[in-house]
Amino acid sequence: MQLLDGKVTALEIRQELAAAVKQRKIEGKKIPHLAAILVGNDGGSVTYVNAKVKACEEIGFESTLIRYDDSVPEDILLAKVQALNEDKSIDGFIVQLPLPEHIDEQKVTLAIDPKKDVDGFHPMNLGNMLLDIPGFICATPAGIMELMERNNIKTEGKNCVIIGRSNIVGTPLSLLLGRNKSPGNCTVTLTHSRTQNLAEICRNADILIAAIGQPGFVTADMVKDGAVVIDVGTTRVDDSSKPKGWKLVGDVNFDEVAPKTSFISPVPGGVGPMTIASLMMNTLKAMELKGK
């Protein structure tokens, strides 16, 4: 068993991006600038956004954090999105999800200029991904592809089973892994809550990806010997032994599954750091797509 260490791979990417920033400075080119809108004080969201801002600082990107109270009216948020769309100093931006209930997330997602949508959630970017037209690929699926590629995981002709069909992980990932590219060319089965005989289907997977947010859902009996297992779950579970009072737990029962695998990504330290690294790669790409 080999660990798919997202921290190590993400560090490698951050170093490459830092080198690209240095080179841009030498050439007198614009430095990438990422903005993030954070609404409210949800613990997970604050942690994620802070990690994104920190990553920008480490790489040498410029960053702007815009915070609103939980009670911000939708029209104020939409006006800020419009302002960021028009602001030439900002190359890409994200609106951290989830948003409070009184705000229509879809309306906000659709308001973002696809050319600055570095999260890749806009339908135009999802459609471009499907058609293999240049654009932004959502950060988590892109990060998983990058993690596999940089760890020399072969995907062509492999049976891949994805558990969970969310719009931001499972479904786009199924398209990326199935398409006629490298990495890609997997035979993908996308499973979900209505799937029958899930364990049996999973046991046929050369590559098994769990993205449902149910701690320890994938057990050893669901995994083929020698499979590659990617754990996208990040559920906060109470743990009084930890300084913060909680720990992140993945969808895979790591202790019993790991010994059966050829490669496995841990939680934390697997897909999480790769998601942030992808967002940074997308921010640099935002400039390149504009020819800046």
Add this chain to the structure above:
Amino acid sequence: MQLLDGKVTALEIRQELAAAVKQRKIEGKKIPHLAAILVGNDGGSVTYVNAKVKACEEIGFESTLIRYDDSVPEDILLAKVQALNEDKSIDGFIVQLPLPEHIDEQKVTLAIDPKKDVDGFHPMNLGNMLLDIPGFICATPAGIMELMERNNIKTEGKNCVIIGRSNIVGTPLSLLLGRNKSPGNCTVTLTHSRTQNLAEICRNADILIAAIGQPGFVTADMVKDGAVVIDVGTTRVDDSSKPKGWKLVGDVNFDEVAPKTSFISPVPGGVGPMTIASLMMNTLKAMELKGK
């Protein structure tokens, strides 16, 4: 074995659309108007476009056919697309594919206003489909869903195997069949040229869909007893006994497969008529989406 008779189901849809047109006339509302651009004289394309124009006439839609010679320059075609985007009398239009080699198909597809893109090929419409936002679903996948729904084929929890990952059939169909809707909620496996053990995978399918354009590719040994089989293939094969000198042949070896199935769609007369019916449904929808 029951036949999934696309001619019968498409006729039912055309009658419903004709009734809707009549009702619109009574209410003094605009009559849907579909335009089609046809470049060159490819036999298949001419047949398809003529069938679309004929369907419009039968239903009572207005239609406009715009023909260009094979040698039409790309900029002339793009200017016509732009003119149709702006023409308020046209509710939806298609550019019949394939286009001659000197014309960039992707450029043409991207030039069509997504709100008039009744073929559903624009990335914005594919992304909307993925996110379940109202828009146009490509005609062939939409027609297959309609054919199954109107013939009471249960899809929830079924294993579905699709052979072929094209952007206009296999890939979008995998999204439609897998999503959390009815019809939908299948566990979908999308297979292709790099798939290993294809026959074995197909034998697990409750619903098997062939969309690769290889006559007779699916043989009886690939099909589970009682499966639903949908044949999307339409290859012209020489046949001197036919008045035109050719016949349409599907991807399924019908004679040997049919007896094993619960439902099977024939070629011709299965998916083909449904594709045209879907295009007509999309044209009416184009008006409804605009609130006309």
